[in-house]
Amino acid sequence: MTLVIVGLGAIGGSFAMSLMKKGYDRIIGVDIDERTVGFALEQGFIHEGMTSPEAALAEADIVLLTLYPGQITSFVDQYKDRFKKGMVLTDVTGVKTSIIADVEQILPDHADFIFAHPMRGSEKKGIAGADESKFDKANALITPTARNKEENIQKIERLYEDAGFDTITRVSPQTHDEQIAYVSQLMHALSVSVVNSAQASDDTLLFAGNSFKELTRIADINEDLWGELFIYNKEALLSSIESFEHELNVFKEALKKDDETSLKAFLARARHQRRDWY
Amino acid sequence: MTLVIVGLGAIGGSFAMSLMKKGYDRIIGVDIDERTVGFALEQGFIHEGMTSPEAALAEADIVLLTLYPGQITSFVDQYKDRFKKGMVLTDVTGVKTSIIADVEQILPDHADFIFAHPMRGSEKKGIAGADESKFDKANALITPTARNKEENIQKIERLYEDAGFDTITRVSPQTHDEQIAYVSQLMHALSVSVVNSAQASDDTLLFAGNSFKELTRIADINEDLWGELFIYNKEALLSSIESFEHELNVFKEALKKDDETSLKAFLARARHQRRDWY
Numbered sequence: 003m004t005l006v007i008v009g010l011g012a013i014g015g016s017f018a019m020s021l022m023k024k025g026y027d028r029i030i031g032v033d034i035d036e037r038t039v040g041f042a043l044e045q046g047f048i049h050e051g052m053t054s055p056e057a058a059l060a061e062a063d064i065v066l067l068t069l070y071p072g073q074i075t076s077f078v079d080q081y082k083d084r085f086k087k088g089m090v091l092t093d094v095t096g097v098k099t100s101i102i103a104d105v106e107q108i109l110p111d112h113a114d115f116i117f118a119h120p121m122r123g124s125e126k127k128g129i130a131g132a133d134e135s136k137f138d139k140a141n142a143l144i145t146p147t148a149r150n151k152e153e154n155i156q157k158i159e160r161l162y163e164d165a166g167f168d169t170i171t172r173v174s175p176q177t178h179d180e181q182i183a184y185v186s187q188l189m190h191a192l193s194v195s196v197v198n199s200a201q202a203s204d205d206t207l208l209f210a211g212n213s214f215k216e217l218t219r220i221a222d223i224n225e226d227l228w229g230e231l232f233i234y235n236k237e238a239l240l241s242s243i244e245s246f247e248h249e250l251n252v253f254k255e256a257l258k259k260d261d262e263t264s265l266k267a268f269l270a271r272a273r274h275q276r277r278d279w280y
Numbered sequence: 281m282t283l284v285i286v287g288l289g290a291i292g293g294s295f296a297m298s299l300m301k302k303g304y305d306r307i308i309g310v311d312i313d314e315r316t317v318g319f320a321l322e323q324g325f326i327h328e329g330m331t332s333p334e335a336a337l338a339e340a341d342i343v344l345l346t347l348y349p350g351q352i353t354s355f356v357d358q359y360k361d362r363f364k365k366g367m368v369l370t371d372v373t374g375v376k377t378s379i380i381a382d383v384e385q386i387l388p389d390h391a392d393f394i395f396a397h398p399m400r401g402s403e404k405k406g407i408a409g410a411d412e413s414k415f416d417k418a419n420a421l422i423t424p425t426a427r428n429k430e431e432n433i434q435k436i437e438r439l440y441e442d443a444g445f446d447t448i449t450r451v452s453p454q455t456h457d458e459q460i461a462y463v464s465q466l467m468h469a470l471s472v473s474v475v476n477s478a479q480a481s482d483d484t485l486l487f488a489g490n491s492f493k494e495l496t497r498i499a500d501i502n503e504d505l506w507g508e509l510f511i512y513n514k515e516a517l518l519s520s521i522e523s524f525e526h527e528l529n530v531f532k533e534a535l536k537k538d539d540e541t542s543l544k545a546f547l548a549r550a551r552h553q554r555r556d557w558y
Contacts, residue, residue: 121489171486181487184479189491192470194550195527201462207557208449209459211399213467216494221554225547229540236535242479249473257514262507269503272472276499279485
């Protein structure tokens, strides 16, 4: 089985390392950066390396694209004539609905694209952030479409299992995007807005404790990646922000009226939900 | 020197333990719960214990009140006739301006009240959450008023040093409240609003990663304490929420217009500020 990994950053590199450890017999790594390819070869993360995908695509059984959201569709468009018959592609993008719509419009009939989302971010960019145990105990989401063949979905599920993922769940693309808007994108939107507040100053850390440090951690954000992710999931994210604002307004109204009873009930509700979760 | 600690919860108990370790020669612990007093005596956190403060107040050089915000003023009002001449009181409340105004109106001339804020919260309630190294490397804020004597401010600073605090900073009560509204109260308001969102469900954890777990940690909130703290600092907190909402609106506007350039600039600004801080 020939696996081609396009993009040898923290995510692509970690897939290469963990699948190499698992004993995959042919992993071809593709990255536009020659030094990255050289490093991956030297370190033994990949069997073969190249800076352009054409040659590899003719032989690929599975192609794992670890590209930015905006590059997925253009990759398929640019290289679709070179796809091997029966080839299965998969991505690692954090948004689904809009990319699926774009890709399925241009995908050739003889290839299948299984859209997936490994739920493990990376603080370190590039191949330096790759780690052979990065995906141990991590969750992954697969978002099957009507066009996907069951056997191909299972191939990608197996790929994730082999890479170390613990729980691999199938959900609809729409559910995926709505839930990710809430649990991940909203968190990032709140964090960057806190940090950009006019109240931020050189004195801030004199007053800040753990909660501020934790809540602002994700404001150290990769603006190129997240700028794209937010826009690709615009409707779901705006809707998550609206639900959040509704609750913040309940909080503000109780506060404005000195309504301690309502305020405490609001806090107690959050406490119970948080304890149910963790 | 006789130190009286009123309230033997996680904070009062930790002060008792760390000052006992430091060698303080007379620590009297007061708590309305008889079992708590018994436990503190048994464990050797305090030299003497009682369930009512009257007798201790006649001999106290320093009285550390670890009470809820709403109890500070009523404590002073109820016991002010028993305060020893030259006695120094101090509190651990997370809000200052409104409590200072209330207390200074009724405080007898022969006693001084140094308002302070140890910057270390507690997940565990009660004396079970007390820890002799709780305050190691912690920050504390002292908010002197025009009425305070310099020597008394220094007495409380020494008390904090002896308890293990690392950085003890003097700030005005108003600055304290504005900054705490931003770095602490706003974080809690956002966290509880996220958890109370209509999007919260039993499926949430299927999608949630570290950022959601971290950001919602403080939604497991003590609603009685925080309900009071929010209302005592209402104006500053509403103003912090407003500054935050202003930035969230900038984010939303860029998103609505698909303005990727402005959105990425907004994210990059947050990234730089976060890296400046940590």
